[in-house]
Every structure is written in C-alpha cells, then in structure tokens.
Amino acid sequence: MTTTTEKPVFTRPQTLTDRPMAYCPGCGHGIVQTLMAGIIDELGIREKTVGVAPVGCAVETYNYFNIDMSEAAHGRVPAVATGIKRARPDLVVFGYQGDGDLASIGLAEIMHAANRGENYTTIFINNTVYGMTGGQMAPTTLAHQKTQTTPLGRDPETTGHPMRMSEIIATLDSPCLVARCAADTIPNIRKTRALLLKAFQYQLAGQGFSFIEILCTCPTHWHLSPKDSMDYIGRVLTPIFPCKTFRDRGAGHEG
Amino acid sequence: MSKRVLMNGNEAVAEGAIRGGCDCYFGYPITPQNELTAYMAMHMPRHGRVFVQAESEVAAINMVYGAAGAGVRAMTSSSSPGVSLKQEGLSYIAGAELPMVIVNVQRGGPGLGNIDPSQGDYFQAVKGGGHGDYRLIVLAPDSVQEMHDFTADAFDLADRYRNPVMILADGRLGQMMEPLILRTREPERVEKPWALTGARGREKNIIRSYFSVDGVLEKRNEALQTKYRRIADAETRVDPYLMDDAELMLVAYGTCARLAKAVARDCRAAGIRAGVLRPVSLWPYPTEALRSYLDRVKNILVVEMSAGQMVEDVRLAVEGAVPVHFHGRMGGGVPTTADIRAKADEITGRAR
Numbered sequence: 001m002t003t004t005t006e007k008p009v010f011t012r013p014q015t016l017t018d019r020p021m022a023y024c025p026g027c028g029h030g031i032v033q034t035l036m037a038g039i040i041d042e043l044g045i046r047e048k049t050v051g052v053a054p055v056g057c058a059v060e061t062y063n064y065f066n067i068d069m070s071e072a073a074h075g076r077v078p079a080v081a082t083g084i085k086r087a088r089p090d091l092v093v094f095g096y097q098g099d100g101d102l103a104s105i106g107l108a109e110i111m112h113a114a115n116r117g118e119n120y121t122t123i124f125i126n127n128t129v130y131g132m133t134g135g136q137m138a139p140t141t142l143a144h145q146k147t148q149t150t151p152l153g154r155d156p157e158t159t160g161h162p163m164r165m166s167e168i169i170a171t172l173d174s175p176c177l178v179a180r181c182a183a184d185t186i187p188n189i190r191k192t193r194a195l196l197l198k199a200f201q202y203q204l205a206g207q208g209f210s211f212i213e214i215l216c217t218c219p220t221h222w223h224l225s226p227k228d229s230m231d232y233i234g235r236v237l238t239p240i241f242p243c244k245t246f247r248d249r250g251a252g253h254e255g
Numbered sequence: 256m257s258k259r260v261l262m263n264g265n266e267a268v269a270e271g272a273i274r275g276g277c278d279c280y281f282g283y284p285i286t287p288q289n290e291l292t293a294y295m296a297m298h299m300p301r302h303g304r305v306f307v308q309a310e311s312e313v314a315a316i317n318m319v320y321g322a323a324g325a326g327v328r329a330m331t332s333s334s335s336p337g338v339s340l341k342q343e344g345l346s347y348i349a350g351a352e353l354p355m356v357i358v359n360v361q362r363g364g365p366g367l368g369n370i371d372p373s374q375g376d377y378f379q380a381v382k383g384g385g386h387g388d389y390r391l392i393v394l395a396p397d398s399v400q401e402m403h404d405f406t407a408d409a410f411d412l413a414d415r416y417r418n419p420v421m422i423l424a425d426g427r428l429g430q431m432m433e434p435l436i437l438r439t440r441e442p443e444r445v446e447k448p449w450a451l452t453g454a455r456g457r458e459k460n461i462i463r464s465y466f467s468v469d470g471v472l473e474k475r476n477e478a479l480q481t482k483y484r485r486i487a488d489a490e491t492r493v494d495p496y497l498m499d500d501a502e503l504m505l506v507a508y509g510t511c512a513r514l515a516k517a518v519a520r521d522c523r524a525a526g527i528r529a530g531v532l533r534p535v536s537l538w539p540y541p542t543e544a545l546r547s548y549l550d551r552v553k554n555i556l557v558v559e560m561s562a563g564q565m566v567e568d569v570r571l572a573v574e575g576a577v578p579v580h581f582h583g584r585m586g587g588g589v590p591t592t593a594d595i596r597a598k599a600d601e602i603t604g605r606a607r
C-alpha cells in the first residue's frame with residue numbers, strides 16, 4: 001500500500017467547473033484560465049469574484065469558471081466591469097479580453113477605464129488574430145502576417161503596424177500594474193501566474209487598475225502545430241512584443 | 256404637506272431618479288438634457304451614490320448593464336444622437352433581462368439635427384431600436400411633475416419585470432420649468448437572486464444573452480414574448496381628456512398632448528365636441544382604450560413632432576373604422592395650437 005504516502009501535486013481548482021474547455025488543441029486561453037482559477041482559489045475569493053467575459057473565443061468562459069460572470073458586448077468589457085465594480089466595490093472584478101475586443105472595437109473603453117484607475121483587473125489575451133470569427137487581422141497582427149483579411153500578409157503601408165497595448169496603457173498615470181508576459185514555456189507560465197496573482201492582490205488592496213497582457217497561441221489561425229505555436233511566441237512575437245513590467249506601483253500604494 | 260418646488264424637467268427627472276432609489280448614474284453630455292447629468296453629478300455623491308461621466312454613450316449604457324447586472328438600480332440619460340449609440344446596449348440589456356432606466360430627451364434629427372424638441376425617435380423607442388425581438392417599456396410624460404413621477408416609477412417597473420424602461424421626453428419638457436411636488440413614497444424593493452453578488456452559498460449566476468445551443472434561444476425569445484404580454488396586460492396607461500362625448504379624438508403624447516388639450520378646449524368653445532386620448536405608455540400601446548371610443552368618434556387627428564410615427568399605431572388600432580388624420584412638424588418645429596385648430600376645423604367641415 002503506497003496510497004498513504006502519495007501526495008497530490010495537482011488538484012483541479014475549485015474555481016473551475018468540470019466542463020471540458022471547447023478551445024482548439026494548443027490554444028492559450030485554457031492555460032490562462034486554469035492559472036486564473038488557481039489564483040482565485042489561492043486567494044480564497046471565489047465567492048466574491050465576478051468575471052466579465054468578452055465576445056470572442058472566450059465568450060463562454062463562464063462555462064468553465066465556477067463564479068458569477070457577465071457577458072459583455074464586443075469591446076465593452078471595461079465599461080461593464082466599471083459598472084459592476086462601482087455598484088459593488090466589495091466584489092473582486094476581472095475583465096477578460098481578446099485583442100480584437102480590447103485593441104480594436106473596445107479601444108475607447110479600455111483607455112478610459114485605465115485612465116479612471118478603475119479598481120479591477122484586466123487580462124488581455126494577445127494572439128495577434130481574431131480567433132472566433134475565423135482568423136482575421138487584429139490591431140496586434142504582425143507586419144506581413146497572413147490572416148483571412150490580409151491574405152497576402154499585413155501591409156503596414158495601408159493597415160498600420162501592430163499596436164503595443166501595454167506600452168500604450170503605460171503612458172497613462174493611473175494604472176498601478178501594467179505588464180506583458182507569455183503563456184508558452186514553463187518558466188514564462190510561472191511568471192504569468194505571478195503577475196496575475198499580483199494583479200488580484202493589488203485589486204484587493206484597492207490599488208486600482210491593473211493590466212496583464214499575455215501572449216497566447218492560436219495554432220488554428222497561425223496554421224501551426226500546437227508545439228510550433230509555442231516556439232513561435234518566443235521566436236517571433238516576443239521580439240516585437242517584449243515581455244516586461246511597464247509599471248508596478250508596488251504593494252502598499254493607495255489608489 | 257408635500258413641498259412644492261420649481262424645477263425644469265431635466266432636474267425633475269434627476270430628483271425623481273434619486274427618490275426612486277437610483278444607485279448608479281452613468282451619462283455623457285448632450286443638449287438638451289445636460290441639466291440632468293449636472294444634477295446627478297452634484298447630488299448622487301451627496302447621497303453616497305455613484306455618478307460616472309462615461310467616455311461615450313456606448314460606455315455609459317454598458318456601465319449601466321454592469322451595474323444593473325450587479326443588482327443595483329442603474330440609469331442613463333441622453334438625447335437622440337446619444338440614444339442611437341445606446342441601442343446595441345439596450346438590445347443586450349433586454350436580452351439579458353436587466354432592469355434599468357433610460358431617459359431620452361429627444362431633439363431634432365436625423366443626424367446631428369438640432370437641439371430643439373422633437374418626437375422623431377418614436378419608432379426607435381417603441382419598435383425596438385436595436386437588433387432582435389425585444390421591447391422597452393416606454394413612458395411619455397407631459398409635464399415636469401410627470402417627468403419626476405414617471406422616472407421614480409420607472410425603477411419599480413423595471414425591477415418588477417426585469418426589463419428596461421425608457422422615459423421618452425423631448426427638449427421642451429426637459430427645458431421648461433413648472434412647480435412640482437417631490438415624491439416621498441419609498442421605492443419598492445424586490446429580491447434579485449439572479450444578480451452578480453458573488454457565488455456564496457449558491458450556484459453561480461450568469462448575465463448573458465448568448466445562447467448557442469440548439470433551440471435555447473428560441474425558448475428564451477418565447478419567454479420574453481410571454482413577459483411582454485404580461486406587461487401589456489398590466490401596465491398600459493392612458494389619459495383620456497374630455498373624451499366622454501367626443502366626436503373628434505385628438506391623439507397625442509408628451510408636449511403635443513398639452514397642445515392638443517388646449518385645442519380640444521378651444522374646439523368645444525366653438526361647438527366642436529373634441530377630446531384628447533393621450534397615450535401615457537407608448538409601449539405597451541393603449542390600443543384597446545383607443546378602440547373603446549370608436550363607436551362615437553367620427554374623426555381622429557394625430558398630432559406629433561415628427562413626420563408621422565405614432566400615427567401608424569393609431570391606424571393599426573383603428574383598422575380603418577374611422578378616418579385618421581395627421582398634423583406634424585419636424586426638425587425642431589413645434590405645432591402651434593392655431594395650426595392644430597385649423598386642421599380640426601378642416602376635418603370637421605368647419606374650415607373658416
């Protein structure tokens with residue numbers, strides 16, 4: 001009998017339901033959401049956390065999280081999160097958004113929620129494409145990247161260059177934490193977890209708006225295998241989207 | 256004794272909202288409703304409540320969606336161009352069955368139009384406005400007192416039916432000053448077990464309008480329609496004026512109803528038996544009430560500050576039984592009592 005000495009090294013977070021995630025094989029959404037669930041468990045805030053799901057591949061995130069959640073219209077997560085948090089400041093609120101949602105149609109809402117220093121946490125999934133609608137160009141699409149709407153590759157002359165949202169958000173004075181990380185290698189996933197944990201802790205301490213950008217795979221629309229997609233993040237994305245902390249007010253800072 | 260105060264319509268709405276238990280207000284400046292937002296900016300924080308100037312009407316309506324989803328009483332207000340921007344949000348709010356209040360102090364359109372009074376948003380308000388099969392409860396005040404009272408009532412109505420309620424006013428009602436009695440009745444408070452309050456000791460709650468599984472959305476729609484029928488049965492409001500023996504029925508709401516009432520009195524002094532049927536709820540529309548007068552009424556005159564929008568609902572109600580005439584002005588023009596009277600004379604064969 002070895003059972004008495006076996007120690008579980010991983011248990012399913014309470015914050016996750018049993019529903020299998022409907023994401024494509026190798027998709028980054030599942031990694032990030034599993035991390036978030038673990039953090040919500042760790043902080044013991046499952047019963048007072050409310051999430052806001054975007055329009056995009058993560059629209060049905062509420063099927064996977066065992067917490068109260070709201071949908072939001074495409075791009076409006078920051079406004080919905082603002083409404084919830086202002087109505088009930090005792091709740092812990094996060095907004096979860098893709099790059100089409102946050103950096104294109106919802107650009108005004110994210111900038112102003114950040115600038116007001118709304119005391120909620122933004123998780124920004126940058127996979128450089130519109131996943132749900134079939135892999136069209138996002139504001140974060142790389143120069144010359146092929147997508148459904150840039151079949152010959154994104155032409156910076158006519159469609160611009162990838163928008164670096166963390167850098168843009170960090171131009172504002174209000175946010176307390178702005179950082180970019182990647183959900184690819186084990187060390188990077190650990191760093192991502194640490195940043196997410198910090199963001200929730202800052203919210204609990206009432207420190208205001210935090211913004212965690214996570215570079216995530218989209219094997220389906222990158223037309224790469226899951227393994228090659230992981231490599232692609234380090235090889236191709238991080239030189240353009242550097243993983244670093246752009247703002248960290250530090251714990252103990254008020255407002 | 257209740258206190259009489261002097262306020263303009265916009266301020267009366269704002270104070271009505273506060274007394275109606277509004278917890279959160281989200282707005283964006285636009286004339287002719289700015290006094291409302293300004294009043295909320297000053298008074299909501301004094302009551303320990305939330306005021307946020309949003310970055311746009313789109314953001315404001317989605318903040319309302321968030322706050323309403325969290326179970327508090329939430330409101331936004333705007334004027335026509337801004338209300339157009341809120342239509343997507345209203346569709347989501349209706350789909351997710353969130354109670355909230357929206358005020359439209361209508362101005363001239365289309366486009367940027369002007370800041371003068373109008374009733375050009377009737378179709379948008381009562382026929383949907385946003386996408387999908389949904390209804391707002393739409394109330395049309397015609398005085399500063401009603402601007403106040405209806406707004407306070409709207410929060411109770413919204414909560415009772417988990418449905419958005421619109422106060423459809425116009426620039427004249429917003430800007431004019433009248434004495435009014437401030438409401439002292441306590442708001443009705445209902446339990447909101449569906450709200451986002453944290454999943455403590457219960458199953459999680461989800462605020463949503465997306466239902467991708469086969470057949471679920473159709474069922475949701477059927478449930479919505481059942482609710483709308485229930486609202487129509489219980490909440491249709493109408494204000495008949497001098498209608499008992501009327502042969503000429505003027506039909507008008509809001510500012511135009513005040514004018515129509517003056518014309519009806521004037522007509523009676525000249526021997527024309529005129530009355531006014533004022534729809535107070537524009538949705539649900541008082542179709543049955545309107546029909547109930549058709550055995551005596553010989554002519555109907557609809558007066559609007561539009562090219563003729565509500566007149567379509569009158570025609571639907573009347574089904575050709577009685578001639579339906581129309582007098583309207585657009586683009587900020589307000590009908591004069593003289594013009595309405597001339598039309599009444601023409602219809603009744605009294606043209607001078």
Ligand SMILES: Cc1ncc(C[n+]2csc(CCOP(=O)(O)OP(=O)(O)O)c2C)c(N)n1
Pocket residue numbers: 055056057058074097098099100101102125127129130131132133138
């Ligand atoms: C107003 C509106 N416009 C367009 C759409 C269609 N739409 C659904 S998801 C989506 C893009 C989502 O992409 P992104 O935010 O990058 O998230 P991902 O799917 O990649 O996770 C679009 C355009 C919509 N639902 N609503």
